[in-house]
Amino acid sequence: MTGLSFRVGLRILASEYKQCGDCRKRVMLRSPALPSQRRGPAIQPPKIALGGAVDKSRSGSGTVPMPHSAPPRRSIVLTGASQGLGKAVCETLRSEIFAGDQRILIGRSATEGPGSAETFLQRDLSQDRFDADGILIAPDVARLIFVNNAGTVEPIASFARIDPIELHKAMNVNFASPLAIAQHLARVARARSIPLLVLNVTSGAALRPVAGWTAYCTSKAAIRSALDVLALEEESVSVLHFDPGVIDTPMQARIRQSAPEDMPEVDAFRAMARENQLQTAAAVAGKLSGIIRDFAA
Numbered sequence: 001m002t003g004l005s006f007r008v009g010l011r012i013l014a015s016e017y018k019q020c021g022d023c024r025k026r027v028m029l030r031s032p033a034l035p036s037q038r039r040g041p042a043i044q045p046p047k048i049a050l051g052g053a054v055d056k057s058r059s060g061s062g063t064v065p066m067p068h069s070a071p072p073r074r075s076i077v078l079t080g081a082s083q084g085l086g087k088a089v090c091e092t093l094r095s096e097i098f099a100g101d102q103r104i105l106i107g108r109s110a111t112e113g114p115g116s117a118e119t120f121l122q123r124d125l126s127q128d129r130f131d132a133d134g135i136l137i138a139p140d141v142a143r144l145i146f147v148n149n150a151g152t153v154e155p156i157a158s159f160a161r162i163d164p165i166e167l168h169k170a171m172n173v174n175f176a177s178p179l180a181i182a183q184h185l186a187r188v189a190r191a192r193s194i195p196l197l198v199l200n201v202t203s204g205a206a207l208r209p210v211a212g213w214t215a216y217c218t219s220k221a222a223i224r225s226a227l228d229v230l231a232l233e234e235e236s237v238s239v240l241h242f243d244p245g246v247i248d249t250p251m252q253a254r255i256r257q258s259a260p261e262d263m264p265e266v267d268a269f270r271a272m273a274r275e276n277q278l279q280t281a282a283a284v285a286g287k288l289s290g291i292i293r294d295f296a297a
């Protein structure tokens with residue numbers, strides 16, 4: 001793949017970012033290159049380079065072109081900013097590059113030191129019927145970005161033993177609540193005729209079964225599919241599925257604690273940690289924030 005275009009305000013783009021998968025088997029089976037891209041009809045969109053090492057092929061020198069003028073004001077909605085990848089993304093969003101943007105953080109635990117440009121909405125995404133109407137978008141923004149980052153890998157249990165209540169909660173966190181947020185933001189985008197980018201932090205588990213991960217695989221696949229439908233239906237919405245690969249976060253620590261009878265692949269994850277194969281959250285956040293930064297006219 002030689003490049004990637006956002007169909008800003010025009011038509012859909014549903015793309016999939018793949019770095020190295022989030023399990024050992026997938027790392028070995030899949031290339032780190034971006035594997036696929038789905039495009040809508042051929043309308044000439046502005047070409048926008050992506051940041052970091054997400055797609056090195058698009059920049060021969062390895063440098064990332066910066067916008068020549070200040071980008072239009074963006075509203076960035078980020079879920080799960082209290083720890084792991086979301087916390088690192090939140091820190092990058094506090095940098096000078098995003099100083100003019102509205103930032104809305106959603107999660108159970110408050111993040112440290114929100115500034116005046118930040119709003120924190122305390123919400124438990126595992127609850128039923130997430131009320132997204134409280135996400136108030138500033139009137140002067142010209143771009144909407146939803147980073148669907150919050151996630152849970154629990155319950156980790158064999159299909160035979162999975163608790164339906166825990167499964168339901170996981171479906172809410174990984175699927176139903178982000179769907180409600182995307183639905184709300186798509187409505188705002190449509191009403192104001194502004195583009196919305198949904199940056200979906202996905203996983204290899206959305207595409208392949210992992211024993212013990214019924215809840216995670218199912219919910220990650222479901223949100224991926226739902227967002228693809230959204231992108232297909234809505235002129236103003238672009239969807240990017242970003243698979244970060246294996247990151248050193250509390251989620252990975254939780255995975256390594258699994259009993260082999262619940263998750264037969266657990267040893268592969270433990271070995272990856274032992275062999276220092278995990279990426280830092282900061283490195284991955286740099287790539288995500290590069291995509292956000294470039295989502296401008």
Ligand SMILES: NC(=O)c1ccc[n+]([C@@H]2O[C@H](COP(=O)([O-])OP(=O)(O)OC[C@H]3O[C@@H](n4cnc5c(N)ncnc54)[C@H](OP(=O)(O)O)[C@@H]3O)[C@@H](O)[C@H]2O)c1
Binds near residue numbers: 249250
């Ligand atoms: N780590 C990896 O190797 C890896 C690999 C592939 C994909 N991913 C994806 O990357 C994303 C971030 O993962 P991570 O590793 O950073 O996970 P993490 O360390 O467990 O952090 C998850 C975040 O989601 C929030 N969250 C979880 N349950 C919530 C709930 N019920 N309500 C509101 N917020 C909730 C947490 O906040 P509170 O607990 O404070 O509410 C936390 O901020 C996830 O979508 C995950 O699927 C991770």
